[in-house]
Every structure is written in C-alpha cells, then in structure tokens.
Amino acid sequence: MDSEQAAVVEIPVTLSKYSKRVILKTVLGRSDGGLGLLGERVVIGGWVKSSKEVRKEPVPPTEVDAGSASPKDVSCVEVLQSRVPFLRSIMKVFGGGGHYPVREKLGPVIPKPPPPSIAILQLSDGSSIASLQVVVDSSIALPSHLMPTGTCVLAEGILQQPSVQGKHVLELKAEKILHLGIVDQDNYPLSKKRLPLEMLRDSSHIRPRTTTVASVMRIRNSMTQATHAFFQNVGFLYVQVPVITSTDSEGCSEKFQVTTLLGRERKEEERNSVEHTVGVSLEVVKASIKEKSKLVEELKRSESNKEALVAAIQDLRKSNELALQLEEREKTKSGTSHKPYKVDFSEDFFSCPTFLTVSGRLHLESYACALGNVYSFGPRFRAEKSESKKYLAEMWMIELEMAFSQLEDAMNCADDLLKFICKWVLENCSEDLAFVSKRIDKTIVDRLQSMTSSSFEKLSYAEAVEVLKKVTDKNFEAKIEWGLPLTEEHESYLADEIYKTPVIIYNYPKELKPFYVRLNIDGKTVAAFDVIVPKVGTLVRGSQNEERFNMLSARIKELGLPKKQYEWYLDLRRHGTVKHSGFSLVFDALVLYATGLTDVRDVIPFPRSCGKADN
Structure with missing residues (x-):
C-alpha cells in the first residue's frame, strides 16, 4: 500500500456530536466514496428510501462417513426416524404396508418458519442526496418490518464492499438493530413513488423525506x-x-x-345565561310551576300537614321568581341580538x-x-x-x-x-x-x-x-x-x-x-x-x-x-x-x-x- 492510500485509510470516522452516530454525508461525501472506511464499525441512522429482499441459498447437508461416526453423533432412534419414509415406500411396493402401518405422530401442525433471507435497504438521513446500502439478515430483524418506505432504522455494523454488484462502492453489514420505527403502510403518504409536488403539499410534515x-x-x-x-x-x-x-x-x-377579544361577546352571553347556569329552560320552569301549584291546592284542602304546605308555598315562590328572571333575560336578549358588537381595544391584551x-x-x-x-x-x-x-x-x-x-x-x-x-x-x-x-x-x-x-x-x-x-x-x-x-x-x-x-x-x-x-x-x-x-x-x-x-x-x-x-x-x-x-x-x-x-x-x-x- 502506497503512502497516499495509507493516508486515506487513516482518516477517522466523523461522529455526530450529540447522537453518537455517523452522519452519512461524512461517509458518502468523501473523495473516495467511503472506501477508506472499509472495516470500520459504525452506527448509522436514517429512513428507508427503497428496499428489496433476497432469499438466502439453503446450505446443503454435510455427508457423514458411517465408519467414522461415533455413537454419540447419531442415535439408533434418529437413524430409524430418518429412514421411515424410505421403509414405508418399500413396504408399499411389497404389499406389506397394510398389515404393518406406521403410526403417525399426533399433535398440532406447526407452520414452517419463513426461509432465511436478507433485506437490502437504501437508507438516507437527510444529510445528502446519496443513500447508504444496508444489509440486514432476517435472523436480526424481520424484513417485513424493515422494508416499508419511511421505516426509521438505527443500526450498528461493519462497513464492507457491496455483496451485490451495483452503483454502491460500500455497504453496511448490520449486526444489531438498535431502533426500529415501523410504518403504517396503508396510511403513509409516501408509499407511492414520485408523487407530484402539489400532492405533497397536503403532507408538509412528511414531504421533507422526499429527495426533491x-x-x-x-x-x-x-x-x-x-x-x-x-x-x-x-x-x-x-x-x-x-x-x-x-x-x-x-x-x-x-x-x-x-387580539384576545375574539368571541368575548359570545362567552359573555353564555356566562350570563340562566339557562346555561341552572340547566333548565323557561318552558320546563313553567311546567314545574303548574305541578307545584296543584300540590299547594291539595295541601290547602287537606289542612293536615301545615309544615309541608309552608315548604310547598316557598318552593312555588322560588319557581315563580326564576320564571320572571328567565322571561326578563329573553326579552333583553331579543332586544340586543341585532346590535353590532363594538370592540373596545382598551380591554385588549395590548390596549390598542x-x-x-x-x-x-x-x-x-x-x-x-x-x-x-x-x-x-x-x-x-x-x-x-x-x-x-x-x-x-x-x-x-x-x-x-x-x-x-x-x-x-x-x-x-x-x-x-x-x-x-x-x-x-x-x-x-x-x-x-x-x-x-x-x-x-x-x-x-x-x-x-x-x-x-x-x-x-x-x-x-x-x-x-x-x-x-x-x-x-x-x-x-x-x-x-x-x-x-x-x-x-x-x-x-x-x-x-x-x-x-x-x-x-x-x-x-x-x-x-x-x-x-x-x-x-x-x-x-x-x-x-x-x-x-x-x-x-x-x-x-x-x-x-x-x-x-x-x-x-x-x-x-x-x-x-x-x-x-x-x-x-x-x-x-x-x-x-x-x-x-x-x-x-x-x-x-x-x-x-x-x-x-x-x-x-x-x-x-x-x-x-x-x-x-x-x-
């Protein structure tokens, strides 16, 4: 390695002062595109711009030499279990399957786990146009949670050369997901690609996540x-x-x-309204007066309970006074309802x-x-x-x-x-x-x-x-x-x-x-x-x-x-x-x-x- 290459490698990763993560611009904006940082362990955070899922190829089973296998490696039961399908096929060929059925294991059907895969994310933190490619194994986090556009991801991993050839010169192989902010895809405004600017205006709180x-x-x-x-x-x-x-x-x-005077007239009317304060209307009070008048007449005819009569008369008098107040308020209200409301700015917050x-x-x-x-x-x-x-x-x-x-x-x-x-x-x-x-x-x-x-x-x-x-x-x-x-x-x-x-x-x-x-x-x-x-x-x-x-x-x-x-x-x-x-x-x-x-x-x-x- 020459001195120029060594100088590039020695440039340290620049951390955000207050979040201990690497700002993507300091990685992707370097003259070498970040190649000098290969092998560095970093924490990056951002929002998913696009993504795709790649299935991992299944690993073929390793053949074991029978002569070299020890008793501890494979038990007789395991050998028989592994040969059950083969034995069953032989018995069917020779017609013996009906006389000696193989007993099936009973129990709940356990769904197969999803095949292992890798989520490839294009992550942007808003510091530049460029995005960083991040690969996350399904054993670390479910791809279905990671991949929707707009998902917030904070990940720790190693910067490495891309595992898949493309426009990126490096990628992050995630080893830990430190934070995951999932997205409600059905309601997320940016689920569709390339929305016109006039549509984005209705979501001004979300639109800065678009590249434009x-x-x-x-x-x-x-x-x-x-x-x-x-x-x-x-x-x-x-x-x-x-x-x-x-x-x-x-x-x-x-x-x-x-001004702080807006709506003061309406609030004043509500404050002075008897109907608002006592919770009854004039019609209800008049109906109550009729009932109470009947009760007073009945008590007068019986002359058996003078204390009840006195209490009923006092109650009736109070109801009549309340009815007079309500009638007066309604007259006042009807007489002033069409008068224009004049603002007195001397009563306003700034008095002008x-x-x-x-x-x-x-x-x-x-x-x-x-x-x-x-x-x-x-x-x-x-x-x-x-x-x-x-x-x-x-x-x-x-x-x-x-x-x-x-x-x-x-x-x-x-x-x-x-x-x-x-x-x-x-x-x-x-x-x-x-x-x-x-x-x-x-x-x-x-x-x-x-x-x-x-x-x-x-x-x-x-x-x-x-x-x-x-x-x-x-x-x-x-x-x-x-x-x-x-x-x-x-x-x-x-x-x-x-x-x-x-x-x-x-x-x-x-x-x-x-x-x-x-x-x-x-x-x-x-x-x-x-x-x-x-x-x-x-x-x-x-x-x-x-x-x-x-x-x-x-x-x-x-x-x-x-x-x-x-x-x-x-x-x-x-x-x-x-x-x-x-x-x-x-x-x-x-x-x-x-x-x-x-x-x-x-x-x-x-x-x-x-x-x-x-x-």
Missing part, C-alpha cells in the same frame, strides 16, 4: 448561511424586529389583526389595535440611527387573498437599513447581496444543484452563474413604461401608462424577453410606494427601486427613506394615516435625523430562483396560504 424537497431545504439552508455571512462580512449588525406591531409599516396593506408585521424596515430605522448598518431576517405577514404562485400569507424577508446612505447605495448593496448568495450556492450545493437540475430545471446552474457575473440593467420607471409601450409583438392584459403599477406580466417581460438579465427600476410615482419613501425634486416621483430577475419577477423592493420631518409629516397627513401611530417614527426625524436607505428581499422567491421551482409553496417548510394552515 430535502434538496430544496438544504439549498435553502445554505442560502440562509450565505445571507448572514454577507452582512457579517460587511459590518452589519443583526437586529430582531417585532412580529407584533401597532404600526402599519406600509400604510395601505392588508394585515392580520392580533395590533397586527402581525408586514415589514420590519421602520423598526430597523431606529437601530440604523444608532448603530449604522443593520439587518433583519424573519417572517412577514400579509392578509391578501392572492392567487399568485410567488406570494403567500407568511413569507420570509431579508431587510436592512443603512445610515448615511442614499438610493444608489441601496441598489449597489442589493446587487452585491444577490451575487454573493448565488455564488455561495454554486460553491456549497453542487450535489443538490446537480439533482434539481436533472429533476426540475436544466438551466439552474447557468442562471446562477449568470447572476454572479452579469451587470444589472438600470432604468427609471418612466423609461420602463416607454420601453413597454414600444412592444408590438405582445398584448399585455393590463394597460401601460405612466402612473399605473407595473404588473408581474410587465416586469417579467422586461427581465425575461427584453434585457434577459436582472433589471433595476427606480424613481416610481409616489402613489405607488409607501408613505415613508423620500420625495424627489420633481414632486411626482420617489426614490424607490425594485430588482426584477428572470423566471421569478420582483425579488427586492427598496428605497431611500424620507429624513425630512416636514415632508414626512405632510405625507402622513396627505394619505390620512393616524399620526399618533407614527409619532415614534417621526421622533427619528426630530432627534438627530440622518439620510438613510434600505430594502426588503423576498427570501422565498430567491429560493425559487435557485431551485427552478415555480410555486413558492414548494420551497417553504410549512406554507401558509388563504384557507390552508393545517400543520
């Missing part, structure tokens, strides 16, 4: 790492913004309200209307005004019933704010961030990219490489409108005119058909952007920009924000927004104002771009859309 979704999640994880690496490398601080806020960050978006945040940029501004450059990464919520495949009710956003920066700085930062993440994915996800390229979109790698090397096309909103007006070979569904929003169709045509590269559109009409965006000198447009990429559409929405107190205050008044809600935001202009800019990047849409998928529900672990929040 697992690859997408590993790519998503890598992009998350890249995001933090980029900002930490260029001196940004990570700041967590609130999920619950009283501020409408956009000023015009549909929001999810957060609160919402799930739409954007964290306003809150980030307060930290940018103290710390310089800051960013946040987290979920944002919009209660819009959109049919778009690129937006959901809950989306993850990368957001940042930079002090002492202007519009051009924010655009350059967005350019650098997108290129950094795409380059990171190319360098760190080659195996998963190869798989999704084969399974989903063959152009993924070329598209990511193009993003890292190409220059973004920049044009103003007015220029974009003029370019689209000149298009003659395409009839757009929505009208193209200055002042109207560009639709997904317009934006996609610019990026996919005209420029065939990412496009940055800036200086939008002020009516199309949030109230906090800085007003330009022309008084008609604002310093906002969007980054549009091929295949996906708008990834980034950013702006230079209004630092002038009078301008921002006037904008809030112009749009009719509640000024009290934004007093804290105006304080940033009253006390040490600074020019600043930032943007929001739709992280889930960027994962779409990197994987070639077309529906955002397939790149989010647990998608939340209108009418769908099952798990």
